[in-house]
Amino acid sequence: xSALTQPASVSGSPGQSITISCTGTxxxxxxxxxxxxxxxxxxxxxxxxxxxxxKRPSGVSNRFSGSKSGNTASxxxxxxxxxDEANYYCCSFAGSTTFWVFGGGTKLTVL
Amino acid sequence: QLQLQESGPGLVKPPETLSLTCxxxxxxxxxxxxxxxxxxQPPGKGLEWIGSIYYSGNTYYNxxxxxxxxxxxxxxxxxxxxxLSSVTAADTAVYYCARFITAAxxxxxxxxxxxxxxxx
Numbered sequence: 001x002s003a004l005t006q007p008a009s010v011s012g013s014p015g016q017s018i019t020i021s022c023t024g025t026x027x028x029x030x031x032x033x034x035x036x037x038x039x040x041x042x043x044x045x046x047x048x049x050x051x052x053x054x055k056r057p058s059g060v061s062n063r064f065s066g067s068k069s070g071n072t073a074s075x076x077x078x079x080x081x082x083x084d085e086a087n088y089y090c091c092s093f094a095g096s097t098t099f100w101v102f103g104g105g106t107k108l109t110v111l
Numbered sequence: 112q113l114q115l116q117e118s119g120p121g122l123v124k125p126p127e128t129l130s131l132t133c134x135x136x137x138x139x140x141x142x143x144x145x146x147x148x149x150x151x152q153p154p155g156k157g158l159e160w161i162g163s164i165y166y167s168g169n170t171y172y173n174x175x176x177x178x179x180x181x182x183x184x185x186x187x188x189x190x191x192x193x194x195l196s197s198v199t200a201a202d203t204a205v206y207y208c209a210r211f212i213t214a215a216x217x218x219x220x221x222x223x224x225x226x227x228x229x230x231x
Contacts, residue, residue, distance in 0.1 A: 006157075034216035038158075044223060045115075046158075046207070051217040089158050093216050099171060100216075102150075104157035 003101035011109040017078040020106045022090030030071035034093035037075045041086045085110040113138040115208050115222035124231050129195040133208030140189045141166040146211040149193045151204040198229045
């Protein structure tokens, strides 16, 4: 069982928006602004999409955005495109004993 | 463009030691801004951080794996390595190496991963 809880799957039609949640605790997501999100197409290297909760690396589409409320972080993808279909993982710092924890992943299907 | 490539045996027998190497190209492993880490994904499960190392050799590990994990670095070869001892079937996973930006707390470059199966 992963430390952070994500829905197993979400889906949306092209052009729509979807949000993937990542629920942790006051020991990880709730205490630090160090949540990152990764896009993973099977067989390829995971790709960093969001870091420090809300920041986008250079080259990542502004259709991807991150937010946090309490112990839950969220990734929103607007204007869904077929190439967004992938698995998405969240990650958070969890203190100087546990360090880094990941979510179980969410499979995004673009209908 | 930075690239990371995992290498090592695809099959390990229990209770032997799993050994993997990550070769970094397109950049120096000795950069002061980064740690280098290992992450794994068991079949059908989520990602799990294993541990990270600085070019100086400073390491920190997932507490749940700490007793079995050793990560080392060879700056002359621009490589870092993972050893996981006393493996069981539960250690079967795709193993990824990645660059870690300490200040921002994220893994910004990843290898494509290598599947390691633990089976007799």
